[in-house]
Amino acid sequence: MPATPPPGLRRRQLLASLSAPLFSACAPTLPPATAASSAEAPLRLPPPRAGRSRPLVAVLGENRYTELTDYVIPYGVLQASGVADVVALGTQAGPIRLFPALQLQAQASIAAFDARHPEGADLLVVPAVHHDDDPSLLAWVRAQAAKGATVLGVCDGVWVLARAGLLQGRQAVGHWYARDALARKFPDTRWVADRRYLADGPVITTTGVTASLPVSLALVQAMAGPAVAQPLAARLGLPDWSARHRSADFQLRARHLGAAAGNWLRLWDREQLGLALQPGLNELGLALLADAHARTWCSEVLGLAAGPVRSRGGLVFLPDRSGPEPGLQALNLAADQTPVAVLQAALARIRARHGAATAEFVALQLEYPGA
Structure with a gap:
């Protein structure tokens, strides 16, 4: 499912997303x-x-x-x-x-x-x-x-x-x-x-x-x-790690396509979110927080730190910016939440900021059944 990868790919991905339902009737079951x-x-x-x-x-x-x-x-x-x-x-x-x-x-x-x-x-x-x-x-x-x-x-x-x-x-x-x-x-x-x-x-x-x-x-x-x-x-925060899944629950609907297209065209209201990278951060919560917020198609997440930062598990994250800048909104990683709670809170924030269709669109990209 398209996220927000290299800028040159985004328009092609949007067109692919919008046209996908036209071909789904021919797809194998x-x-x-x-x-x-x-x-x-x-x-x-x-x-x-x-x-x-x-x-x-x-x-x-x-x-x-x-x-x-x-x-x-x-x-x-x-x-x-x-x-x-x-x-x-x-x-x-x-x-x-x-x-x-x-x-x-x-x-x-x-x-x-x-x-x-x-x-x-x-x-x-x-x-x-x-x-x-x-x-x-x-x-x-x-x-x-x-x-x-x-x-x-x-x-x-x-x-x-x-x-x-x-x-x-x-x-x-x-x-x-x-x-x-x-x-x-x-x-x-x-x-x-x-x-x-x-x-x-x-x-x-x-x-x-x-x-x-x-x-x-x-x-x-x-x-x-x-x-x-x-x-x-x-x-x-994940009591059930079985392989149970309902594939039919994940379908791209008209409201998701509308949200994606509308968000992409919001050139005047695009978010830049600054995520402070702190030594010893929980890389699990960090990944889910940044991944969710960067998938709205109207938001960019930037890592902020003066230099390389080592996570709790030993990954070394490299900053995109050295610190807060004008126009950057703060995106905070809660230290006391489980990674699953971090993801659920991120989806709730996206819903409040950008609407239910965008939150659903993000959850679809993540194939997250708990949205």
Whole structure:
């Protein structure tokens, strides 16, 4: 679902969104998942490889444009669990530009990771990226899979997995907005409905953006059991991390198209929101807060700090501005709220500021069932 990525893409994305309903009648109808992939069945992971005592997790970003929540949530949840060694990678060394907002510093490049861990990761997390056909990205994902990694495609990260050939002959899910295009482009994959995440062998796929939360908890449970996952879920504000999902609840309607078009044309009333980046911030709440507010199509979220800022989980965020400026409205991250509460408060603010249709449009983009 279009967010607010590079400016040159926005008009094309708007036109695509407005025209999508014209073609939906011709789109394939997705079958339900098979009984073997029950929404209640826990994920299972193989034991760590290469003599490791706990899993090595690589979260892979493409430096030009990688989806914020898809990247930060799996990293933050798995890091907070304390049951895995997690590293935030870029295809190259240096900054990773996140969409629809913010940027951070890759902890290592894929080349540096290969030099340090030639045996590969136990789990590879692939978020949505704009350049999902990048040859070096696809080659590295294939190589990690060949070395024995379980590969997780979050949201439109499934495009990377499909282009890499990892979904051939498998069941998979994807973002609701992309699933018809996925079914047309990759007919040798069985695209299914009504699962928020789905494992088929060594490959796991998810629906849109916010599915990163429940699938990350499911991974924690697979690694360390419910005794670790349940208290972590309480800290996140997410008591249910099952794969239950109602795909039919996510449809782009006329009021959402109207809100998107109207917001895009509000050239005289566009928001610039300044989000102060504080040392030790909760990267989970930060990601959900910024992601939601940057998806109204009339708002821009800018990270504010005098220099690089390290989060609670060890991610280094890079500021867009050095501090408050005239015209910037303050966007505050509440330190005492769970990440899910942060998201719900963000949607409430969007509803109050921009109307119910815009809040629904944002929740649709995030494929968030709690709106």
